[in-house]
Amino acid sequence: MKLLNKYILFAGLAAGSLAACNKQLEEYNPGSTTSDPVYSTPEGFESLVNAVYTYNRWWYGKEDGYNISEMGTDIWTSGTGDVYPDLTNYNNLQASNGAIKNLWQQLYAAINLCNAGVNRIDGSGMTEDKKKIRGAELRFMRAFYYWHIVETWGGVHFTTKETDGVVTTANRTPIDTFYAQIFRDLDYAIANLPLTTSDYGRATKPVAEAFAARMYLTRGMNQQAADLAEKLISGYSYKLLPKYSDLWRMDNLVNTEVIWAVNYMKNLVFDDRKDATLYPNGHSRGANNAHMLFTMKYDDLPGMQRDIANMRPFNRYMPTLFLLNLFNEKADARYEASFKQVWYCNNTKTAPAGMKLGDTAIFISKYVLPDNPKYRIYDRNDIYKENGGGLDRTRYISMKKFDDATRASMNEEQSARDAFILRLAEMYLIAAEAQFKLGNASKAADYINTLRKRAAIAGHESEMTVTAADISLDFLLDERARELVGEQLRWFDLKRTGKLQERIAKYNPDANAYLKAYHLVRPIPQDQIDAVTNKDEFKQNPEYN
Template structure:
């Protein structure tokens, strides 16, 4: 979907207020006299409302804040040297003052308010009956989608279906079950009224709504419904796994038959809203995808190397746990090479050792213990990880590279036009497998998982990738999800859903194990939200947070 940017969107963004209070009085000047009521009452204006409702996904997907929320603090990632939010990655003194909490809380509730406004006002927008049904279904879906992020992140917090305007100084505490009851109602509306396909890439469709509903069924333990719906998405809409896992991440192949729904970032970065101070005063959190920087190790200060486009701009935020790397049999599973970078090749003769040529190996990182080399730098298991698997050298390590973008215009460009995949077909196989396992059908679960493992098999090693019912357990399914979906902003939710967050951190992430407590299964409500409400006896901080 290409967002429409015009004067109407400015008004809509101004109307999409959050729950936080205001410390300043602003004098507003509206030279055209245009009001939100007038904008909402025209088909053109209402279209900009729906477009604006989609854009809030850009605060989470493909963004550092979203990765900190959804991938960090799990069994598969730990802090790199450049990690801005180690309190989220390792739970070390995680408190309500965390700026990620504040930013995403405000944007998610602004999104909810905009969806509420659209759903409330759509009858007066002058849309044709067919267009009205579709746009209403989109808004219902988006409200469900944003409320899922809110309730899973913060638990039983504020809930409303009413459009608000101006400053709101009270908030309610609503049970998690109430959130999910509404999520299911909204998704029912979406499934019943969305089209099966769209020519406007990025808009949600009926199969995307069903895929997300399958995820919600699994989350709430409705396993038969999850299995049935995931199977329907697999078989009914023409989606297919790409023959090669690595092809998923090619910049020239992003709109492919495996992607069910994505945040589509624009090749013209101007349209990705990074620097518009009027619309997005905190613009550094907006813009296009920046995942290519976050997982890249520091390489550009080593002999024979300099920063370039191919090797990305290394923000060095996150490094894989040794556990994640060891999940792969890289001799049989192509997803290891399709996900990680181990070798950096000389691109700078000025700093290269004697005898090294352009294109020679300059750096080699490995999860194994390797002998020293006189030809190039080696960072092996003993150099990078402690004896118990914790981080030791947090600057040089095997790096996730499936989000790399070698098409960026310059080596220092922070933005990438890479789409952020929200739901893809492989997840449906994994949902169906987990649901069937919980229903007692491990053989069927193995069938689903074997489909994605066969796709991942290196030629000649197909037999090594096949599993049986005896291999299936909840831990095996979580391991398989890590192999398939690492970095795709699902891991924290997966571990919370399965009740495995504490156990898996204790077993596989020594850095986070030191600090993790049982109350960390919800995040702290932002302190500025707590400070802003006037009904502090009713709306209190989540337990154990200051």
């Protein structure tokens, strides 16, 4: 059974008082019920815990989350349809940005619900064993959400108390305080979570350990990161799938490599696209929409029309030339598994003479190619400027690893694809980076070679093998891009390693034109700044207007 495939009965009840520092505190309570009696019953408290998980759906597999976590890096630039080019390229990034506002509100709503649960669990009526597990889940999720907040905005508002009434002040808390709480919560979660769960999607002890490994690496605690990552690799039943492409099959989403995922439902009703109770202010959430965001505009070209198999082309993001050139596609199967460069004729009415259904209609290449009289070609010189910046932002090699041809219609925005948050391959990468920083490049190479062996095209294994001499921080970031492209980690990786400015300067001329040092944190939403009464204490992040 998948977790969260039931409506969260009391989620609207919880949401009414969650956004502690929002300017407009519109409390909506359709049943005129307070949270006190609801959370004092085991059933009611279970609804609180389930609701805590649902806030993942605002970030993972969603456009706002992609713009904050993947864009503005060395591997992506704007497609023609990019809604937030200020995040993708830092051009006039300000506190009015919609994605930043939305995610600030939802993350703090999640934190408030976690705090409510942690502080109310003793009165929940649950058994002691169940209280221990649910309390550990709440602490894990609080750590998880606070990581997103502190890395995105820096030392902003922090509390472990539930909001009581309207709050009009906010605090500025040091980053170290955030991480001290994150590690306290993770220690508790690791000590009290079960090893497994029958409810797919709930946090378990290995989930908490995997996230703790990421946190240790983030904070430069390399031995702890290496030890926990190795535990995930060798101490549990997680296994790398034999083929990288198998990770992205819609019929194989629950597999031995996934440690934790946001699970989306085939019955899209349960993914809460629209709900007056849960979102009384008109917000929507819904299921995974990654399949649209990385797809180029193909449906207006000869021989093509929009269909389910080729996705609905929102044309939001295009790969940088640097990202495409990171792959040796003759040796590394991850390129073919991740990207699409051929479109086949599905519309003979607009096809050139002689083109039949199934023939190549469009071919896109990162190399310079001669024209072909039989089909349309877009090559490196058509798509990218001489310096690698974007030229044609409408036609480009598209990322396909999140495609979903099982959608009910060609215009369906939602996909039942799970969004992977933690998978075993990341543990190999964490272990490799930690060992490299500890001075053991040979062991780091061993971890990397395990991933590269899985990715090697038959007969090209030797080309994919690396040695200790090949390992550097930049190589490890390159390898993370090849393995984890699009998985909502890239901006955090570059920030964590201190490489954001350097690598954008080298590899993303579109963003380099605007990137400044202060962009290492995002602007606090303007309505948050306007709402607080202690404006001398809670100010905008430096340099933002």
